[in-house]
Amino acid sequence: KAGVTQTPRYLIKTRGQQVTLSCSPISGHRSVSWYQQTPGQGLQFLFEYFSETQRNKGNFPGRFSGRQFSNSRSEMNVSTLELGDSALYLCASSLFGQGEETQYFGPGTRLLVL
Amino acid sequence: AQKVTQAQTEISVVEKEDVTLDCVYETRDTTYYLFWYKQPPSGELVFLIRRNSFDEQNEISGRYSWNFQKSTSSFNFTITASQVVDSAVYFCALSEAWGGGNKLTFGTGTQLKVEL
Numbered sequence: 001k002a003g004v005t006q007t008p009r010y011l012i013k014t015r016g017q018q019v020t021l022s023c024s025p026i027s028g029h030r031s032v033s034w035y036q037q038t039p040g041q042g043l044q045f046l047f048e049y050f051s052e053t054q055r056n057k058g059n060f061p062g063r064f065s066g067r068q069f070s071n072s073r074s075e076m077n078v079s080t081l082e083l084g085d086s087a088l089y090l091c092a093s094s095l096f097g098q099g100e101e102t103q104y105f106g107p108g109t110r111l112l113v114l
Numbered sequence: 115a116q117k118v119t120q121a122q123t124e125i126s127v128v129e130k131e132d133v134t135l136d137c138v139y140e141t142r143d144t145t146y147y148l149f150w151y152k153q154p155p156s157g158e159l160v161f162l163i164r165r166n167s168f169d170e171q172n173e174i175s176g177r178y179s180w181n182f183q184k185s186t187s188s189f190n191f192t193i194t195a196s197q198v199v200d201s202a203v204y205f206c207a208l209s210e211a212w213g214g215g216n217k218l219t220f221g222t223g224t225q226l227k228v229e230l
Binding site for chain 1: 149
């Protein structure tokens, strides 16, 4: 089975721009979660989608948003980029998004905001 | 609120030494799940193990072993006879059974460097 894939792998943007990141989960997985990893804050949960609905959200400003499509693929969007948004964005998938399930992570998208 | 603490920021060992990575967690739930992930320089988080709060049996997988002690809220990870390929950042994480979905709360990670 193919793993979680994320595109693009690297991205450079300037402050004020917006960016869209994409994630394709493992085939059959319906839950997709997004995490932000920075040296200062570590790994932080952004949000989780299941059946095209956001079920859980972390403590991030409204500039961070996401969506999920009927094929379970997910996108996250960051508007009005700030320097502090530079991070590794990781996507993870699991079957139903239950606490006992293992989440499998993609390779991440490295975003640099200049 | 749940919390995971990995007090060891960085550990350096010489190949073939045994090394233990510590993980202490806090949660008010009686049912919860603990995980260890490995992050090599490429960035992808690689799943290593999952343990639920009702199963305190230690587990061994090859050179890896895990010691779960509910009494001390710890879930420590030991690598026996470490190898250079074990060099990575290791994260301990926690998810709760109710209300949190599968949101993972991560520790700050332990950078393991294995040298020849």
